Amino acid sequence: MNYVPLPRAVVPIVAVATVVLLAWVGWESILFPEAFWAPGDLSQYHASVARCVHCHEPFQGPSSVKCQACHYKEDFAARSEPTVRDHHLRVIDQRKTCVACHTEHRGMLAEITTGVLPVSKTPSEVDE
């Protein structure tokens, strides 16, 4: 069987269309990265985050180190309720990942905390 190739004009047209598409995606990604790449809108809690790299490490996903740029130990110590403070200080010390309990990009009104805080022991329970 002889293979009959496509008409000669098709390949250049498709190549130009692909380049235009890639250029458009590249340009709009700079202006509206969330609309082009995110699986959902950021929640109200992170509405002020301007750029993806504020939270995402390239090819590593959401980085706990980047979370701590805003949610650091002193901030938890100063502003959080005791249960929340103790839990997060422990998580930071143990270098656990934030995304195990917190999930973003589920929409403006979504709650980002999906995990459950462990019940804190009272001082008498700790002594026992």
Next chain:
Amino acid sequence: MNPVFLRLLIVGGLTLFAVVGVLLFEAILTPITILSFGRTPQGQVTGWIGLAVILLVFGYPIRKRTHQNRRWPHRWLQIHMVAGVVGPLIIILHAGVLHMHAVVPILAMVAMGIVALSGLIGQHVHYLAFQTLYTKRHELERQSVSPEEVETGLLDTAAREKMFRVWQMIHAPMTLLFIALVALHVIGALYFGGLYSP
């Protein structure tokens, strides 16, 4: 009713039924309180499986171009047709149409749909083209041409048949655009989501 049109209706109905079924299955798999199925590790694996199945479709066009002096690769065409339907269905399960947000994966999905749909239509284009060639076969056989030369002559004519060429100018270029969009989506997902998602 024209047998070809009836076949088109049956294939179209089965396809629609399969797509709706996959979407319902995805809705069941989506944990309501947390993430859509596509964002779970299982959903991401489903995406990789769907991509692997879709890549099987390229066996047929590659075989046609690299083995031009051999017989028509009929088995590869069968793999091409099956993978061209099963692969997109797996991707629909991975994506879950109701949970789509980003433009790049949506465009990739639309391109995939156009390619898959044009492929289904292409089956019927091929059937009509070969039906036309059936009468030509009898003409060639009446001229006492050898069976091998009859086959070669018919396949050459089929490849040049006008309806088939028009269809090919839609199916093949859209496939190239689809490949570009899939590459963008995969690279973007790995870039923002990480190479390994727990």
